[in-house]
Amino acid sequence: MYTNFFYALRREGIPVSITEWMTLMEALSVGLAESSLSGFYYLARAILVKSESHFDQYDLAFQTYFQGMETPEQLLDQVSQWMENPLPPKMFSEEERNELLKKLGLPDWESLKAALEERLRTQDGAHHGGGNWIGTGGTSPFGHSGFHPGGVRIGGESYGQSAVKVATERNYRDYRSDETLGVRQFEVALRKLRQFSTRLDGVKDQLDLEDTIDETCKNAGRLKLVWTRPRKNSVKVIVLMDVGGSMTPYANICSQLFSAVHKSSHFKDLKFYYFHNCLYDLLYLDASNNPKKAVKTEDILRSLNSDYKVIIIGDAAMAPSELMMSDGNIYWGIGNEEPGITWLERVAKKFPYNVWLNPLPEKYWERVHGSQTLKIVRDMFPMFELTLEGLDRAIKKLMVRK
Structure with missing residues (x-):
């Protein structure tokens, strides 16, 4: 049953195993889906999907496989006819029939039709909210975007959320492994560094x-x-974030990452600094890169132990002079006697547990403006995309020296 759905999930990249699939079949056999497509949607996701980063792929596979499985108009007509006389009259008395209809919770179809005709005759304009007129919101049995357990939807979209509709909305697209991170995702990813915890004296x-x-x-x-x-947790982390210039399009996510990092309370120590394009003599304490709020890079290298894990966030795309030349710093009035590449090499040597997270998709790394410097930086630091998958790989890399 649903064998093609299994393959649809695999095509979307969800690592579904035969064991998990057989578990789903067993769950279905005992009625855990409650004969409901919505029930099947949530049951299958709970059993087959092991990571929230695959929720969006699951929705896409579900949408593709079950698309079109909505009640056809002909069936609606048949249901309407059946509701007018749902039970064979010879099997039950009128009293028994009415009692059974009441227990089943079926709406009184004739009363609904009569009430709708009355509304159509008397209503003279749009109506929103309330529980009587045809309109939007509210609890009226007629209209849309509201709620009524036995109403009739007129226009608009269903808010009852059938399973296919839920899947189509793709509520979990932000959890995809190839989507840029937000605050929550980055927090979750950072918590994975707790695996480096150790038992102390x-x-x-x-x-x-x-x-x-x-x-x-x-x-x-x-x-x-x-x-x-x-x-x-004995983990100590240094985060270095590039701001301004070509990083401006990523200002929002940089702000989110700043929030996520500072919410992290499970590190023994956390240092957070800013730079622009490349590291030079100074590292800044806020995103304004104000020299009055800066520390000397040399002091950081000298005062901190090499067991800090360094996470650098930036696109590494800059003019070659900014990376390779003295005085390459483009900030007016702020020079650098030694080229930026020298400082990067010092950081890489001092802190052997290091990674570079690039918000630019990897497919553009070799053809973006600044690809030359990006390649040089990649040769010094293990570079990963700033996505869930990229961050997972980066954290695993932080477990071993370069």
Whole structure:
């Protein structure tokens, strides 16, 4: 059943396994989808999709496979006719028939039609809200964009959200692995750095549940508690962000990333600095790149230990002179005795755990204006796209030295 849907998911890049698919079949066999397409949508997604970054691909596959499975007009007519006399009269008395209709919750079709005809005769204009006239919003049984458990939609779009409609909206496009990050996604990705946590010296005052179970089993079922030291995150991070110039189109996401990074409370230490196009003698404390709010790059290199993990965010696209020449800094009145490439090399050497995140899609890296400098920077730093997938790869890279 739904075998082609399995292949539709695989074509969209969702890593669905046969085991998961058989689990879905088992869930369907016991009625967990409740004979509803909406129920199937959520049930299948819960079982088959292991990461929120695949939600949008799931919606696309669902939309493609189930597109067109909406009630045809002919069936609507048949349902309308059936509702006028849904039960064979010979099987039930009139009293039994009415009682069963009441239990089934079916609307009184004749009353609905009569009420609609009355509204059409008496209504003389548009109406929004309320519970009586034909219009939008509200709880009237006639109109659209409102709510009524047994109403008739007239015009507009359904707000009841059938499964195909939900999928079509693509509410999860921002979670795709090839979409640029936002605040929430970056926060989630940064939390993955907690995998570098380690147990430090200290009092063993935290119950080790797994070892307790193991030792209790070895002890013939008699409880044996095992205590351990609490896990503390020892990760220290430096974030360097390019602002201004060719990064202006990414100003919004830079602001989001700033918010996400500063919301991160699970690092032992976090340093955040700004630069423009390339690193020089100064690093700035805010996005204005005001020299009065700056620190010397040399001081940072000298004062911080090499166990900091460095994340640099920028497009690496600049004039070759900005990267390769002394006085290449384009800010008026601010020179640099040593070229930017020298400072980048020092950072890469001092902090061997480093990555570069580029908001520019990788397919443009070799033909964008500034591709020459971008290539040079790529040779010094492992570079990844600023997407969920790119950040996942970057964090894995931060686990090992360059």
